[in-house]
Amino acid sequence: MRPLIRPATPDDYPVLVAIGNRAFPEYPDTVDEWRHWDDHRNPKLRFQRFVAELDGQIVGFGEHSQDEGMYHPRKFSVEITVDPDQRRRGVGGALYDHIARALADADPIAYWTNIREDHAAGLRFAAARGFREVMRNWENHLRMADYAPERFAGAVEKAEATGIAFRTFGELRASDPDFFRKLFAVQEEISQDAPQPDPATPLDFETWRGRTVNNPNLIPDGYFIACDGDRYVGISTLFSSQTENFLYTGWTGVLRAYRRRGIALALKLKALDHARSLGAPLVKTWNASTNVGMLAINADLGFQKQPAWIIHVLDLAAAEPVAAAQPALAAAG
Structure with missing residues (x-):
């Protein structure tokens, strides 16, 4: 039938x-x-x-x-x-x-599809229709019992010594009338630079704002923003699961002019410290296989690679x- x-x-x-x-x-x-x-x-x-x-x-x-x-x-x-x-x-x-x-x-x-590398039936299904692999995103897990923040003692303070302050979504939304426009500018730049299989295109502000504000998994005190004075220069975000006790990492990124200054690591440390304070046993994230810098940071923090998600395209x-x-x-x- x-x-x-x-x-x-x-x-x-x-x-x-x-x-x-x-x-x-x-x-x-x-x-x-x-x-x-x-x-x-x-x-x-x-x-x-x-x-x-x-x-x-x-x-x-x-x-x-x-x-x-x-x-x-x-x-x-x-x-x-x-x-x-x-x-x-x-x-x-x-x-x-x-x-x-x-x-x-x-x-x-073209069609795109995303299949985890250990889902053999899905891979066969796609291959039979002519799809081919174009990119991999590694899923990475950090069990908080394995997180050793003492190994990174001084990393946050080092970034702060350069004039960077670390605030949260909750703090800045309440105090900065230009909060959403400034946060969107950061999101736009890091999105443009994120590895992906096709050229980046602009995001829509109103769609992004509504999706962000109304996200049922948003953790306002777990969404960290790096600031240089009044300018937002980087983010690292945590989101909850509605049914389980683990957390997801959303975006972690820094504006081009502020990279290689330890800000991304400091943001990750702030987020992981918050995850630990919430009692979360596990944090999940995903990184493109070509995103060498973020993969290195996550590996150093103790994240362990899981099966990759493979983006396929059908021409x-x-x-x-x-x-x-x-x-x-x-x-x-």
Whole structure:
């Protein structure tokens, strides 16, 4: 039986979140988190989510989107998740083919997808459709029991001695009327310099502001900002998990003119000290395999590499047309 594919609705959130959590138990989400991200997408970017049903039961979902940070009108991210108990039934292939047809009017030239290196079925699924690897992001974990801040004694004070002050999101939002514009300027510059597979494109201020202010995982006292006088020059951010006791690191970065002065390390130390004060047993982060500087800092702090997430691209100019798409691999869904 071929799955029925239909557009997702808000009523589907609980089932879709549950499927996502069964497929990726290491990254548990909540309905509130999904609603937040969906409610704060850039409205100028194309996005749609579909669900797959078998015998009236939702068994998987897929979505296409565009990346604001490397926007191209004819390039799309494609992500597919199938309930682990419902794989090998053609669900993944049906979702992929439906998404390809839904995007046909955009005349796409490329699809992106992101697959963890130990997810063999997903890798086979992508390879069968012509996707190729273009970039890796290492997942890194620091167990706070292994964190030894005494090894870095004086690092924060050294940065402060150069005139840098370390403040928090909560402090500065309350005291600086230009807070969001100044923070956005930092985010823009470090985003432009972050390793990624396509050229960086500008972010939208209002979208970023709404996404930041309303983020249910924001920890205002765990979001550190390096300041040179009134100028914001770097950030390191912690975010909570709604269902588990670990924390995520968001961005850590410093403006170009302030790099190689120990500010990034000091920011990381401030964030990790805060994580320890909260009693978090684990901090997770991700770094591009080419981001040698940040990988070195994290390794020195004690972060341990986990399986990498591999960004793949399908060059549609070299691929078969949608009408000739191959059937789903049994092993992939």
